[in-house]
Amino acid sequence: MFLVNIENIEAFVYVIHCGSFNKAAEALYLSQPSVTARIQSLERDLDCKLFDRQGKQIQITDEGKRFLPYAQQLLLTYQKGKLHVNRKKSLPDEFRIGCTVSVSNYIIPELLPDLQNKFPNTHFKFVTGTTDEIVGKVLGKEVDVGFVRNVNHPNLQSVKFYEDPISLYAYENHPFVDADRVSVEQIAEQPLVFFECGALDWLRIHRLFEHLEQSPNIRIHTDNSEMAKKLVLRKAGISFLPNVCVREEVAEGKLFSLRVPETSGISLQTNVISGHGEHDPFLSAIIEIGKVLTLRQPSPAWSK
Known part of the structure; x- marks a missing residue:
C-alpha cells in the first residue's frame, strides 16, 4: 500500500524549483542530508529514480518529469486543506x-x-x-x-x-x-x-x-x-x-x-x-x- 508522505513530496518540488539539494535545504530550513533522505524515501515509494546525480550536478529524470505535475498538485491541495482547517477568522x-x-x-x-x-x-x-x-x-x-x-x-x-x-x-x-x-x-x-x-x-x-x-x-x-x-x-x-x-x-x-x-x-x-x-x-x-x-x-x- 502506497502512503503519501507530504514532506517527501515537498522536498522533491523544492529541489526542482531551487535547482539543487543545498538550496532546497536552505529554503526548507533543513540540512542537506535530510533533503537527500526525503528524496531517497520518495524514490523507494515510487520505485524509480527521480534525479540523475553527476557529482554536484543533478538532472531530473523522465520519471521525475512525469511525476512533477502530480507532486505540485498534491502539495497545493495539502496546503489549501491545512489553511481551511486552521483558519480561525x-x-x-x-x-x-x-x-x-x-x-x-x-x-x-x-x-x-x-x-x-x-x-x-x-x-x-x-x-x-x-x-x-x-x-x-x-x-x-x-x-x-x-x-x-x-x-x-x-x-x-x-x-x-x-x-x-x-x-x-x-x-x-x-x-x-x-x-x-x-x-x-x-x-x-x-x-x-x-x-x-x-x-x-x-x-x-x-x-x-x-x-x-x-x-x-x-x-x-x-x-x-x-x-x-x-x-x-x-x-x-x-x-x-x-x-x-x-x-x-x-x-x-x-x-x-x-x-x-x-x-x-x-x-x-x-x-x-x-x-x-x-x-x-x-x-x-x-x-x-x-x-x-x-x-x-x-x-x-x-x-x-
Whole structure:
C-alpha cells in the first residue's frame, strides 16, 4: 500500500524549483542530508529514480518529469486543506507586511492610508528586507504578505502589483536637460551614479553600453536608490532611477528626466506574495489600490 508522505513530496518540488539539494535545504530550513533522505524515501515509494546525480550536478529524470505535475498538485491541495482547517477568522487584528526598502520608502506611504480606510480595525506591522529575505519570511509565516521583485515559488502566489519605469535623470542646469534626446555614447562620457537592485531589468541598462569601445564612466555604484538620488542632486553625476523615487524632486524642478529612446519599456516590477489562498480580502484590496497608484504615476516629462 502506497502512503503519501507530504514532506517527501515537498522536498522533491523544492529541489526542482531551487535547482539543487543545498538550496532546497536552505529554503526548507533543513540540512542537506535530510533533503537527500526525503528524496531517497520518495524514490523507494515510487520505485524509480527521480534525479540523475553527476557529482554536484543533478538532472531530473523522465520519471521525475512525469511525476512533477502530480507532486505540485498534491502539495497545493495539502496546503489549501491545512489553511481551511486552521483558519480561525477571516481578518486578523494585526496584519504583517514585509517589503523591500524601496517599497517601504516610496509605495507604502501611498498604499497605507487607502488600506486603513478599507480595514479600519486592523493594526499593521511592517518589516523590511531583501526580496529573498521577505520570501523566506512569508514562507515561514513571519509575515502575512510580502512586496518583492518579480518572483515565482511553488508554495507562494505571486501577483503583479506595480510597474515602475526606469529613466535617466539629471540635475538642474545639466547640459543634457534641454536636449531633445541623449545618445548612449553621450551618456557613457558623463559621470554616472549607477544604481541597481539586482533585478533582471538592470541587465538591459548594462547592455546599452555593450557595443561601445569605451566603458561607461561609472563613478559611483550603489544598491540604494535614495543614496543615488541624493548624489545626483549634489551633482555627482547623472543616474538611471525608478520614477517613483524621484517624483517629488521632479515636481519641484530639482531633477529632470532625459529622453533616451533605448530605455523605453525598461521598468521594475513589484509583486505581492502570500501563501496560496491566504489573506484574500487583503490581497484583493492591495491589488486594487495598486491599480490606482499606477494611474497616479506621472510619465517622464519628455514623453508628454
